Amino acid sequence: MSNDNSSSFANSNSSIPVVQIHPADTPGSRMPNPEHGSHRLSASKLKDKLESLGDSMNRESTSRMGDRMINLLLAQVLPNEDLSATSPPDGNFDTSPQVKDRRSHTYVERPNFSIPTMSSNFRRFNSRIGVAFVFQNRLIRLFTWRQPTQTLSFLLMYTFICIDPYLLPVLPLASCLFFIMVPAYLARHPPPPTSFPTDLYPLGGPPLADAPTIKPAPEFSKDFFRNMRDLQNCMEDFSRGHDAVLQFLTPLTNFSNENLSSLLYIALLLISCALFLISHLLPWRFIFLVLGYGGVAMGHPAVQDLLATPENEQLIAEAENEGRSFLLSASKKDIELQTSQEAREVEIFELQHRALHDKAGEYEPFIFSHSPYSPLSPARISGDRPRGCAFFEDVLPPRGWRWSDKKWTLDLLSREWVEDRCVTGVEVEIEGERWVTDLHYEVLEEGEKSKGHEMKKGKTSGMILA
Structure with a gap:
């Protein structure tokens, strides 16, 4: 190698490692000098290294392909909004009544939704769900009479349980014995290949096989795709059953x-x-x-x-x-649901006021209240302000009631109302709108005129609650 392009090597000042492949180790072969930086590697070891490297690359590429496939599948079914958000970004919550979500973090603390987590959990779930589909297929074969002897045997056991329900706790224990432990023992101690069908099963001797273990189905294997197929069909069956039940019961x-x-x-x-x-x-x-x-x-x-x-x-x-x-x-x-609705009449009082010392002034609208705020009422005596709303349109019916009509009726029988309620300290107009006004008493205490307000009341009634 020429020294003209030696500057292009990063390790130009050190020896370049060289891999030498020797077909076999012989006593007369020359050993490479370690100072030259060469490493001896046999063909068999190099083959093992390359195979292990290829297997790791295949596993990584398979995992990446699985992630991409699951992510593409989830991207087609997921909405655009963030399902894990519990409040708006600005912190303002909607005060409108909403249906309680029993799956929110308020009731159960669970991890938020994440596409990588969903992808990983789906692959793990799909590789382990095969046993459930095997059980499902066996139930289908059992109840569709594929093998009548098995179905009749099931009916016989069901008959024993119905006749004597105390045998029901025996069922899971017997199932564990005959469907889990006995097959595991037979796999651990297989019969000799020379045994005849009429020979008794050998119960002694050392185990001839490894203990069976249940492993998840490898990704992109036949069992993995079978599980995806069965999971797809199971989701369709559940959706049809769910819709049929709701269509019938709703x-x-x-x-x-x-x-x-x-x-x-x-x-x-x-x-x-x-x-x-x-x-x-x-x-x-x-x-x-x-x-x-x-x-x-x-x-x-x-x-x-x-x-x-x-x-x-x-x-x-x-x-x-x-x-x-x-x-x-x-x-x-x-069933008779059309009952006569209860109707009641309500009274709303329009209150007006003017200063006590301003005799020539006009009364000004003050408030609409359900109380007349008479001179001897507890609220008036204690000095509390009357309660109500400033606009007549804001008058609302009590909770659970509604207005039967939008038209109000002005009550002109103010004198009868004063007499029936025994209201004192007021005077009633005999013309016009029949206002009820507080009597004005001019009281002098220590040479000063008392200050305050006098109220003018008018009653509006006739609105019916239903």
Whole structure:
């Protein structure tokens, strides 16, 4: 190598390491000089190094591909707003009433939403959910009579449990023995390959295989994609079942039809009270036995084919419509919701005032109040200001009531009102709007005229509350 381009090497002042590949180590081979910076590496070791490096690169690339795929999947279904935010950035909270969110941090402290965390948790969940789908497939095969002997065996065990419910705690223990521990022992102690089917299973001897362990499915393996397929189908089944249940129950229970929901509420209340009293008298074992046999029999292919005929589907639809029609007619006949509304008349007093010493002055509007603020009223004696609103449009009905009409009626029977309430210290106009005014007493104390205000009251009534 020429020294003209030696400046292009960063380690020009030190020796350049050279990897030498030797096919085999022989006694007569020449050993490289360590001072020259060369390292001896056999072909087998180099192959192992490259394979390990390639495996690590493949794992990293596979993990990155998995992250990208899950992130792209989540980006299609997530909204743009931040779901983890609990308050606006400026700290101003909306004071309007909102529905309580039982999943917020107010009730349970949980980590906020994060796409990387969601991606990682989804991959971990998907690689471990296979056992649930295996159990689901076995239940489907069991209740669809794929193997009638297994279904009949299940019905036999169900019959024993219904007849003697005290055997129910034995079921999980027996399931653990026969479905978990026995297969694990058989995998640990497999039978000899030369044994005949008629030979007894050998119970002695050392274990011939490793203990079985359950490992998560590797990413991008067949089991991993099978789990994704089953998870996709499970989400669709849950969505259909959820929508079907809501479509059936919501019109009956959300009081959109108040007569129908009220009838259903009364029926459920009566049934609950009756079961509370006579529940111990009912043959629950026989009831559960019949319901279990009926549910399993519904999954038989012959029964499914019989129910899937157009005639039976039409018959079921007609029966459902007749049942709904019967409930609607019964609710309209027996449930009466249109009751006569309670109506009350309220009084609102318009208060005006002027200075006590200004006899020639005009009264000025002061406030609209529900109290007349008479001279001998406790609020007037204690010196409290009358309570009310400054504008007539701001007068609101009490909580739970509403105005039946927007038109108010001016009460011109002020004298009768004063006499009925025994109001003293006032005078009543006999013409015009029939104002009720405080009597003006000129009192001299120590040569000074008393100072204060005199009130002028007018009553507006006739608005009906409903």
